[in-house]
Amino acid sequence: MSIASVTVHLEGTTLEGGGQILRLALSLSSLTRTPIHISNIRGKRHGGGGLKSQHLTSLKWLGQACNASTTGAQLKSKEITFAPDTAHRNDTVKTGAVEIKQDTPGSVNLVFQAVLPYLLFSGAEEKIRLTITGGTNVSNSPSYDYIAQVLIPMLTLIGAPSIETELHARGWSQGGTCLGRATYTITPLRHQLPAFHLIERGAMRSVNATIIAPKDTEQHFRDELDVMFDNLEPRISTPPATITFDTTFEDSHHPKRYYILLVATTTTGMKLGRDWLFDQAIRPGKTEHIVPTMVRKVAGDLMREIEHEGCVDEFLRDQLVVFQALALSGSRVEGGKGKLSMHALTARWVAEQILGVEFSDDGSCGGVGYHPGGAGEDRDVNEELVGELERVTLGRG
Numbered sequence: 001m002s003i004a005s006v007t008v009h010l011e012g013t014t015l016e017g018g019g020q021i022l023r024l025a026l027s028l029s030s031l032t033r034t035p036i037h038i039s040n041i042r043g044k045r046h047g048g049g050g051l052k053s054q055h056l057t058s059l060k061w062l063g064q065a066c067n068a069s070t071t072g073a074q075l076k077s078k079e080i081t082f083a084p085d086t087a088h089r090n091d092t093v094k095t096g097a098v099e100i101k102q103d104t105p106g107s108v109n110l111v112f113q114a115v116l117p118y119l120l121f122s123g124a125e126e127k128i129r130l131t132i133t134g135g136t137n138v139s140n141s142p143s144y145d146y147i148a149q150v151l152i153p154m155l156t157l158i159g160a161p162s163i164e165t166e167l168h169a170r171g172w173s174q175g176g177t178c179l180g181r182a183t184y185t186i187t188p189l190r191h192q193l194p195a196f197h198l199i200e201r202g203a204m205r206s207v208n209a210t211i212i213a214p215k216d217t218e219q220h221f222r223d224e225l226d227v228m229f230d231n232l233e234p235r236i237s238t239p240p241a242t243i244t245f246d247t248t249f250e251d252s253h254h255p256k257r258y259y260i261l262l263v264a265t266t267t268t269g270m271k272l273g274r275d276w277l278f279d280q281a282i283r284p285g286k287t288e289h290i291v292p293t294m295v296r297k298v299a300g301d302l303m304r305e306i307e308h309e310g311c312v313d314e315f316l317r318d319q320l321v322v323f324q325a326l327a328l329s330g331s332r333v334e335g336g337k338g339k340l341s342m343h344a345l346t347a348r349w350v351a352e353q354i355l356g357v358e359f360s361d362d363g364s365c366g367g368v369g370y371h372p373g374g375a376g377e378d379r380d381v382n383e384e385l386v387g388e389l390e391r392v393t394l395g396r397g
Contacts, residue, residue, distance in 0.1 A: 017044025035083035054106030058114035105135030123373020158196035161187035175256035202268035310336025321347035
């Protein structure tokens with residue numbers, strides 16, 4: 001039986017019910033050449049749901065890359081089918097340069113997340129320079145800074161080749177929309193991603209703050225952060241080790257653009273990050289509360305991540321699910337005392353539906369050991385995976 005004969009149906013209102021279902025499903029479908037049908041896309045979102053610009057961008061690029069037959073590929077579409085060509089591999093990634101342009105500030109980083117597994121496991125022999133135009137700092141989306149400082153270092157830690165980042169210009173959803181541009185230089189995997197184990201967090205080693213805000217707020221931020229660091233250190237330090245604190249400030253060049261990211265790094269190289277793109281009303285002459293409010297909130301969020309004793313933060317946990325599923329069997333991510341977020345549960349569900357993998361209560365996953373480039377028997381997913389898909393599909397009736 002060919003894996004392509006199994007069309008996997010995904011109900012878009014399941015669990016988190018947002019764009020994550022679409023992005024992850026497209027990513028895994030493109031790699032494994034598994035046809036998918038998604039209904040009620042973003043069915044739990046306000047405004048009617050359906051495809052937004054960034055979702056359509058990801059769908060079209062991945063569809064071209066794997067030569068897929070698609071239906072419903074238009075803005076606001078609530079239902080799509082996506083069937084990759086099982087006999088032909090597109091040469092899109094072999095040129096070494098990929099450019100994805102958006103004409104709105106749709107999140108650069110959500111597009112990056114959607115296409116990264118395809119590029120990383122493409123089997124391409126050369127580095128791939130992926131340049132994306134859109135929003136680098138967008139509400140309800142991971143920022144360029146979080147991707148560069150947390151996700152990418154953690155991917156290197158689990159065994160993926162290093163990814164280089166370059167920010168050409170920032171694109172914002174706040175203070176009037178504007179387009180930005182970023183390049184990610186990806187070295188494709190040459191072998192299967194080994195099983196990884198993020199189970200030993202270690203002690204806190206450093207906390208770094210990245211601030212992007214109007215220039216005249218710099219000293220206020222630094223003063224508030226100094227107080228925050230003084231209060232935080234005795235709560236997170238493990239004597240005799242000392243914790244270093246550092247702050248980087250960048251002028252946002254706009255009175256309504258404020259962003260803060262705090263990243264804690266441990267002695268074992270784990271990264272825990274929390275951030276906030278300020279999205280509340282900003283009134284002229286009444287901005288003094290913004291800086292202390294942002295510092296308190298993000299410091300409190302980071303402190304809760306540390307107290308949970310996990311090796312990853314809430315947001316990274318769901319972003320690693322796809323790599324657990326594609327790696328060799330046995331990868332484990334220790335999430336600590338914090339409950340799985342709805343995003344993480346949703347990511348697991350999509351991986352289970354398309355790949356047939358299973359996740360254990362301790363954070364382990366029976367990954368499929370995907371071969372870069374689809375290498376293996378008939379350049380397809382292995383027989384065990386096909387069997388799992390048959391079982392899962394039959395089980396759904």
